[in-house]
């Protein structure tokens with residue numbers, strides 16, 4: 268897909284809404300271009316992003332959405348090739364670091380699409 272200003276704006280708004288819905292208090296920084304990945308020191312170790320639709324740099328609260336990938340066909344909607352689903356997928360990694368890819372992961376994405384709300388992610392300062 269083309270990296271158009273209006274697409275970026277839509278994804279950023281979507282990200283803010285979904286973060287509220289699933290209890291992420293601090294919205295991640297979203298990046299969309301290969302040069303942004305390369306320019307951020309936080310991405311060291313995970314820089315060959317061309318074959319991914321999205322990458323979550325969880326410890327750095329940073330998400331790459333590969334919107335220019337030929338596999339991203341649409342902005343909105345469910346399923347492989349939709350930027351919206353890619354964003355939600357990466358937000359699930361950010362919010363629930365213990366859930367691995369699989370049935371539970373997919374169910375969580377489905378529930379989020381269906382509008383389920385979740386409590387705020389517990390902070391690290393709670394000891």
Ligand SMILES: [Zn+2]
Pocket residue numbers: 356360368
């Ligand atoms: Zn994943």
